[in-house]
Amino acid sequence: MTLASPAAVPQPLLALRESLGASAVLFGDEVPQRNRNDWSTQPPAHPLAVVRPVDAAGVSAALKACRAAGLAVVPQGGLTGLCGGARPEDGWVALSLERMVGIEEIDPASATMTVLAGTPLELVQRAAAEAGFYFALDLGARGSCAIGGNLSTNAGGNRVIRYGMARELVLGLEVVLPDGTVMTSLNKMLKNNAGYDLKHLFIGSEGTLGIITRIVLRLHPQPGCTLSALCALPDYDGVVRLLGAARGGLGPLLSAFEVMWPDYWQVVTERVGVRDPLTGSARHxxxxxxEVQGTDEAIDGPRFQRWLESLMEEGALADAAVAQSVADTQAFWALRDACAEFFPTLGPHVSYDVGLAVKSMDAYVRACKAALAVRIPGCESVYYGHIGDGNLHLVAWVPGLSVEQQPKEAMDEVIYGLVREFGGTVSAEHGIGTAKKRWLGHARNPEEIALMKTLKAALDPLGLLNPGKVV
Structure with missing residues (x-):
């Protein structure tokens, strides 16, 4: 069935196709399946068209055409989002940056890289490494996600504790506004206080205020060595003390601090089958x-070892294993990243990304696990996260139920209700999209939400750019 015949397509889109080329503007059944949804669990949509420009001028032309036709537009990058932020609705236009890929410049003097927004994160990382630099943003979808999408959701990832969120890694942006205006602000300077820092309007706004097309990224020196240890502790108080000891004893070397609760550990070692590198069979x-990233293994290796030994002597650690090779480090991270294997192991489940004060996390976990079990008989849940930067992940499921049968609404009410009670956030690094829009008020007060709506109305008065998302 053809979803949109030429006769049903507004004239501005037909003219856009003439201008950009037939391969850049696809209608109806021509729209690829990938452009009909992101990684959220919502059903695929039927957009009127997908537009695939190659530069900011093409993005501008597309937005002007959609504005003339009164059509809603959803920006799309790698489509790895989990909250529906890049999912179109039926009849919308999907504006995909999939052809805007490439490294425009690496400036060694300013330690910056200028890239097109559709460039995959892994390509950015590799280009930085080949130039002798390090791009610090890293997450599991690195091979699929696009850097523009990473910025639109202010992605976090594994090393926020040292390098900060995505917004800390950006110096300049080129953005196309909803009316088609191209705002170019490709700043390379760390210090630039000439008026409002406009880039922060668009980082984390999930494509509702403008479409990011080019980016100046901040690079760091390549680490001279990476060292890691897997530690077992008797209780959460010990975890908090260990975090303080790591900050004080390792300082800027500390690059990751990942915590796994015993329910998560049991699932990944006993059900997923990841090898337990700790000695003995005791549960902790x-x-x-x-993890630490140093400059010289001959200096930083012994320092890291002494730090761990002092903790063992003090009785702060119940057990520990130190990586002796890159393979060991990868094996340690395999435990933390085993959540990617949960679907074939646990079956259908629901994943959550929340933020809490570090001191409150264990109390939240205990309250949440108990409340889920009471509200939803048979519900199981496991907990893990970055912790050092206040980010907790959890997975909840009722065994034997399909994805559609999982009581997600009841889970949401318990999990986000407790987030509000504990003064946390319903989204630490995945964004709001449509999936969490209902719960935004649990993390933001009415005055904050009103200002968000004011900004949206000012930049997109017709409400055509990713409408209905975030606020």
């Missing part, structure tokens, strides 16, 4: 992966 209260 918590497990922590500590």
């Amino acid at each position: 209260g918590h497990y922590v992966l500590v």
